[in-house]
Amino acid sequence: MKSIFNLYYKNLFLTSRLFTGLGCAVVLYLLSFFFPWLGDIPSLFFFTLVLLFVIDIWMLYRLPKGIFARRHAPERLSNGDDNEIGIYVENFYPFNISVGIIDEIPHQFQKRDVWFKTGLISRQHKLLNYQLRPTRRGEYEFGAIRVYVQSPIGLINRRYNIEQVETLPVYPSFLQMRKYELMAISNRLNEYGIKKIRRLGNSMEFEQIKNYVAGDDYRTLNWKASARRGDLMVNNYTDEKSQHVYCVIDKSRSMKMPFDGLSLLDYAINASLVLSSVALLKEDKAGLITISEKKGAIIPAERRPTQLNKIMEVLYKEKTRYLETNMELLYTTIRGTLKQRSLVVFFTNFESMSALQRQLPFLKRIAKFHLLVVVFFENTELKKLSEQPAENVEGIYIKTVAEKFAYEKKLIVKELARYGIQSILSTPQNLTVNTINRYLELKARQKI
Incomplete structure (x- = not known):
């Protein structure tokens, strides 16, 4: 009923x-x-x-x-x-x-x-x-x-x-990862804003000896092989492979800041996943380290078929914490985990020069042993305020403070460059493209 x-x-x-x-x-x-x-x-x-x-x-x-x-x-x-x-x-x-x-x-x-x-x-x-x-x-x-x-x-x-x-x-954004994977496989990354980097010189990894064709570098002629064959032969070189690429993600309170619904940590996680995917496609080894006031997840760099899924499962569970990053712990973790010179892409955020000065001694130590790239974010809201015309005294004050903070971000880039530390200052929405650009540039210039 x-x-x-x-x-x-x-x-x-x-x-x-x-x-x-x-x-x-x-x-x-x-x-x-x-x-x-x-x-x-x-x-x-x-x-x-x-x-x-x-x-x-x-x-x-x-x-x-x-x-x-x-x-x-x-x-x-x-x-x-x-x-x-x-x-x-x-x-x-x-x-x-x-x-x-x-x-x-x-x-x-x-x-x-x-x-x-x-x-x-x-x-x-x-x-x-x-x-x-x-x-x-x-x-x-x-x-x-x-x-x-x-x-x-x-x-x-x-x-x-x-x-x-x-x-x-x-x-984490696996749809974005697949998009860049397809571009990398078909060598069409420039369609999504990835720059085409001019290669400087050749790597030293020998691949094969082949017949000379018009356009080959005459400096790679193999005279012994040419004498045996009675025809011009050249040495063919390929990109050095199996380099170690580590994404280090800061989970401290500085990464809690929101932008377009996502936190800075989420943007860093999405960019790390895409970078790891592209690195594996380029036959490098990808690894991951997360850090806050205590040690987080550590995935040693590998090139196994399951490596990307392992990285994704770890990134799925990561959350921001509410204390500052323990940089001494990060340094000891990197020294204990990375056994050879590697590319270390450190995703963090600095809002002022004083915040950088607290971490700079440890960044310089890491840069002695590895190729360090520090990735941090432009404050897009402050940039908008600095570009708006001031209509009254309060507006002038707000505009001046916004310009000061925006200028400090540029000073941070110059300060890092003084000590040979590469950096990427990016808006959150362009983070993935800018990070992949720098990776491909460093690989083309044989920095790693």
Whole structure:
């Protein structure tokens, strides 16, 4: 009895068309007092409306399951990217229907307007797509799918509750990683802003001896092989491979700052994942170190097929902490982990020269043994303030302070360069491109 009550009452919704009809019936009854010639027209109209109401209920409830719906979602979502979600819906009724669909998306998105309206003829099915952009890593729980069905009469809606509760993990931006992977494989990275670096000289890793063709460097002629073959032969060299590339990610409070929904830590994680992927494609070894006031994850540099998945699983769980980075611990960790000269890309953030001075002694020590690239962020909001015209005294003060902080960022770059430490000052949205640019440049110049 209770299930019947739930079926016919809790899932039945009256439409505006029914209320409009009832309002018209009330108006006709009122007019019949002043215009007796209306006679039984108000009653006839009302009972016709009641009859249509009963027929509408019978049409929608005569089938126990007149509609089918299912959510199509990937196994995991990509952080900071537009992820496509689909809702498949099929009509089992023998007549055309109008359908309204509510998908209960995770509470992290703070959206309650994921509503779709469509029409379906008998036995028709559709796939409705929409996109979600998560801005935090972790688990996202989807709820039920609510489908509201309306017959051609349109006096009521019947609701179907499709319980499809599922939890999807949000990983670092693997969609961005795949995009750059495809570009690297096809040597078209410059289409995404990656510079084409002019190669200076040849590496010393010998590959083969081949016949001379026009355009080959005559300095690579192999005279002994040419004498034996009676034809010009040249030595062919290839890029040095299996260099160690380590991404070191600062998890301290300086990386908590948000930009466009993502924290600086998330931007660093996404860039690290893409850089590791490109390095592996270039046949280098990729590794990872995370650090805050205590030692975080350490993945030694390898070139195994499972290395990228291992890095992704570690990055998935990383969170910012609320203390400053222990730079002495970072130095001892790098000295203990890195057994040969490596490229160390350190993702951190400096807002002032004093913040750099506290860490500079340890950065200089790391740079003695490895090729160190310090990556930190432009404060785009301060940059906007410094570019706005000042309209009053307060505006002049704000503009001056913003310009001071922006100038300090440039001074930090020069200060690092004084000690032979390379740096990248980048806006968060251009971080990945700028980091890959520097990696390819260093590789082309045979710095690693």
